[in-house]
Amino acid sequence: MNPFKFGTIVENEFFTDRKEESEILKQKLDSENHVILISPRRLGKSSLVQKVVSELNQPYIKIDLQYVMNVSDFAAQLLKSIFKLYPYEKIKYTMGHFRVVPTISTNAVTGAMDVSFQSGNNSAIMLEDAMEMLEKVATSKSRLIVILDEFQEVTKIQEGFDRQLRSIMQQQKGINYIMLGSQESLMEDIFEKKKSPFYHFGQMMRLSRIPRTDFSEYIMTRLPKIADNKAVSITNNILDFTKCHPYYTQQLAAHVWELVNYQEVTDNVVSLAIEQLIKMHDLDFERLWISMNRTDREILLQIATGENPLQNRQKPTSTSFSAIKRLMRDGYIINIDKYEIEDPFFMQWIINKNL
Ligand SMILES: Nc1ncnc2c1ncn2[C@@H]1O[C@H](COP(=O)(O)OP(=O)(O)OP(=O)(O)O)[C@@H](O)[C@H]1O
Ligand SMILES: [Mg+2]
Numbered sequence: 001m002n003p004f005k006f007g008t009i010v011e012n013e014f015f016t017d018r019k020e021e022s023e024i025l026k027q028k029l030d031s032e033n034h035v036i037l038i039s040p041r042r043l044g045k046s047s048l049v050q051k052v053v054s055e056l057n058q059p060y061i062k063i064d065l066q067y068v069m070n071v072s073d074f075a076a077q078l079l080k081s082i083f084k085l086y087p088y089e090k091i092k093y094t095m096g097h098f099r100v101v102p103t104i105s106t107n108a109v110t111g112a113m114d115v116s117f118q119s120g121n122n123s124a125i126m127l128e129d130a131m132e133m134l135e136k137v138a139t140s141k142s143r144l145i146v147i148l149d150e151f152q153e154v155t156k157i158q159e160g161f162d163r164q165l166r167s168i169m170q171q172q173k174g175i176n177y178i179m180l181g182s183q184e185s186l187m188e189d190i191f192e193k194k195k196s197p198f199y200h201f202g203q204m205m206r207l208s209r210i211p212r213t214d215f216s217e218y219i220m221t222r223l224p225k226i227a228d229n230k231a232v233s234i235t236n237n238i239l240d241f242t243k244c245h246p247y248y249t250q251q252l253a254a255h256v257w258e259l260v261n262y263q264e265v266t267d268n269v270v271s272l273a274i275e276q277l278i279k280m281h282d283l284d285f286e287r288l289w290i291s292m293n294r295t296d297r298e299i300l301l302q303i304a305t306g307e308n309p310l311q312n313r314q315k316p317t318s319t320s321f322s323a324i325k326r327l328m329r330d331g332y333i334i335n336i337d338k339y340e341i342e343d344p345f346f347m348q349w350i351i352n353k354n355l
Contacts, residue, residue, distance in 0.1 A: 002254050004222065004251075004257055005250060005254070009050050011054070017214035018210070022055075026056065029052070033202060034177040034202030034203070036203065037179070038184055039184075042245075045149075049180060058142055059144050065149065068153070070157060071161050074157065075131075076115045076116050076126075078130040079102060091133075091136075094137065100121045100129070102117050103116050123158070131165075131168045134172065140174055146176070152183045155186075163197045179198075183329060186329070212239060215239060220235045222253070223235070224257065227266050234256060234270055237271075238252050238270055251277070252273055256269055281346075296323055296326070305351065309324060309339070310324075332346075
């Protein structure tokens with residue numbers, strides 16, 4: 001089996017390092033505080049949180065706000081998650097306070113509970129009641145962890161939802177919230193703007209790339225045996241290209257592994273893998289490029305070739321700056337130490353096409 005994995009949360013043998021971040025996160029969860037975790041897309045937020053909570057001996061539930069349709073759906077998803085943690089028979093008495101009674105059914109095949117609220121009722125009440133359940137099942141000995149992934153969606157779900165959620169959350173005891181988000185500017189607006197209901201609501205953590213030494217060892221020990229004498233250079237070539245970005249590193253390493261393992265390619269295998277992966281995404285990249293305006297394209301090309309667009313004299317800085325801001329919001333550019341194109345394959349594609 002391919003020992004590299006990408007595109008889903010990684011655990012156990014697929015997860016490397018993040019020791020420091022894991023420790024910090026654990027410490028923060030050992031208090032009454034809430035945690036805000038921010039990073040560009042696919043840098044490993046969900047995997048880190050999953051790893052930490054599964055190591056703690058505490059119950060946790062997770063809701064991805066991307067898949068929440070409206071407030072009553074959020075309330076229903078909360079209840080559904082609670083029923084996964086605690087047997088319904090044991091906790092049904094805690095539902096006595098419900099002012100709108102949810103419909104609860106059991107899937108006869110899987111045994112999973114399904115919960116829904118009838119629409120048309122006051123969703124604010126459903127939210128309050130469902131949130132109260134969280135406090136009822138949590139105890140001071142066994143604090144409940146509630147993970148709210150893609151939290152930047154909170155402002156888009158329904159008018160006033162963020163305000164209402166915050167006013168309930170701030171009164172609760174025995175619960176730690178972890179709020180994750182990848183659209184950095186939106187997350188910053190939510191937690192750092194004075195007017196926002198979630199202003200300074202938790203302790204902020206930012207995630208960076210995986211340290212090179214850890215990732216090197218991770219890759220080297222997983223390459224097929226026949227590449228043994230080239231393992232060092234293959235690993236270096238992979239990491240030079242991906243700059244230790246976890247997702248792209250695993251993606252490229254997985255493809256390299258296939259080429260070595262099934263086709264016994266060991267010479268220039270990394271360049272070949274990059275070339276093939278770019279080809280596979282050619283249509284997507286092209287579609288993306290066409291959808292962008294000229295300024296965005298120029299900025300991307302400048303960044304791809306190592307230029308700082310803000311130092312380019314041909315355009316007013318304000319024009320470049322707002323384009324960069326837009327491209328960052330949409331995730332095409334990231335700024336960890338400097339402006340970079342998020343996807344190294346897209347970056348190479350831009351260079352190939354334009355130079
Ligand atoms: N600690 C790690 N060790 C090895 N690979 C990792 C690690 N963390 C993440 N990855 C790789 O990065 C990919 C993305 O990770 P994950 O889904 O956790 O990121 P995310 O920040 O939650 O992404 P998104 O912004 O899409 O929600 C994983 O599929 C895996 O390939
Ligand atoms: Mg995630």
